[in-house]
Each structure stands twice: as C-alpha cells, then as structure tokens.
Amino acid sequence: MALTAKQKLFVKEYLVDLNAKQAAIRAKYSAKTAEQQASRLLSNVKVQKAIEEAMNKRAEKVEIKAEQVLQRWIDIAFADPNEIIHFRRVCCRYCFGIGHQYQWIDEVEYEAAGEIARIEAEQGNEPVKLPSDAGGYGFDPLIRPHPKCPNCHGEGHGQLHINDTRDLSPKAKALYAGAKATAAGLEIKMHDQDKALDNIARHLGMFKDESKIDLTIRNKLEDFFK
Numbered sequence: 001m002a003l004t005a006k007q008k009l010f011v012k013e014y015l016v017d018l019n020a021k022q023a024a025i026r027a028k029y030s031a032k033t034a035e036q037q038a039s040r041l042l043s044n045v046k047v048q049k050a051i052e053e054a055m056n057k058r059a060e061k062v063e064i065k066a067e068q069v070l071q072r073w074i075d076i077a078f079a080d081p082n083e084i085i086h087f088r089r090v091c092c093r094y095c096f097g098i099g100h101q102y103q104w105i106d107e108v109e110y111e112a113a114g115e116i117a118r119i120e121a122e123q124g125n126e127p128v129k130l131p132s133d134a135g136g137y138g139f140d141p142l143i144r145p146h147p148k149c150p151n152c153h154g155e156g157h158g159q160l161h162i163n164d165t166r167d168l169s170p171k172a173k174a175l176y177a178g179a180k181a182t183a184a185g186l187e188i189k190m191h192d193q194d195k196a197l198d199n200i201a202r203h204l205g206m207f208k209d210e211s212k213i214d215l216t217i218r219n220k221l222e223d224f225f226k
Ligand SMILES: [Zn+2]
Pocket: 091, 092, 093, 094, 095, 145, 146, 149, 150, 151, 152, 153, 154, 155, 156
C-alpha cells in the first residue's frame, strides 16, 4: 500500500529540518500527540523507505551541483586571459614595403592620398608633390614587425586587442565577466583566477597547512585537468 497523503506530507516536511515532531505538526497531525505520531511514522517501514529514497535523490543532486561548481572553478582558473584581451606588437608601414619604403594597403588608399596632396597643393598655391608608391601595396596591419626594419627597428607599434567575446572558448567564456564603457575607455572584467584556483585546491583538500598555493601546484593541476 502506498503512503497516505498525510504521510507523504510528513516525509516532505521531515526532509526540511529532520525534526520529526515539528514535521508531524506541519503535516497537520494533532499538536498534542505529535510526538507519539512522529515516532510511529518514523518506525513505519514505508515511511522510512520514502525518507531514504528522497534523501538519496537529494544527495545525488547535491553531488551534481558540487561537480558543476568545481567545473566552473576549473574553467575560470585555467582559462587563458590572452584569449579575451592581449597586447601585441604589429608591423609599421616600412616593415614589409619594397626596400623598406612606405607600403600602401592598396591602390585605392594610394590614390586617395594623391588626391589629398593635389587639394593641399592647390590650396597652398604650391606645386603638387605626389607620394611615392615605390614601397608597393599589400600592407597588413596585423603582421608582426620585421626584425630588420630600419624605421621601427623591429618594434612596430604596440596594440591592445580585445577579441570578439562571442567566439571565446568555453573556458575563456567562464573567465569573462563582461565589459563596461568608462570615461577612460572600455573596461574588460574577468573573474578572479587566483580565487578560483584557491577554491579548487580547497575542494580537493590540497591545503595540508594554510600556506599559500604555489606555482608548482598550479602546474600540476593544469596537467591533471588537461
Ligand atoms: Zn617597421
């Protein structure tokens, strides 16, 4: 025979605080006899079984939750911040021009520059001085600097680059905590990787003493989760 509606309610209430007497009262058993009712309910095999099943189910859920939380910490701790934002050095106009002369993107850019030179000459009543295209075309602003460039000496210029956050890997997505426009520019926010690592170490019981986690542990963990 299945549990009665009242017994079912008792099981549900008992799971809230594991207080049988209060659970009996909340399940609408008489407050006067709640204590006796409670002990009778708890010795009922069917009630016992229902409580045990519910507790097992709950333990499973908690386990899954804990695993999910741990996975999130792992994602945050081992994500590469460079995937979100990185500093790079890129070539100058003279790095890859023919004979290290000024390199244009294409003819359209070169002609536009010529047009500006013509207008300026006209306004200043001076002879037109067209720019040279001896350095050729095909300037790519994303290439690393040429190490022997006589103009930038292989340093190019520095550039802060923010990736399209829609294309981030799952780990980097977990690390990314949003962007905010500020007076000083765009602020990229990230979750605290050291804290995440700390949480993992605690979860795995890696703190034998309270000393801070060091880099060797971090490296070991990285290998472990590869
Ligand atoms: Zn250069």
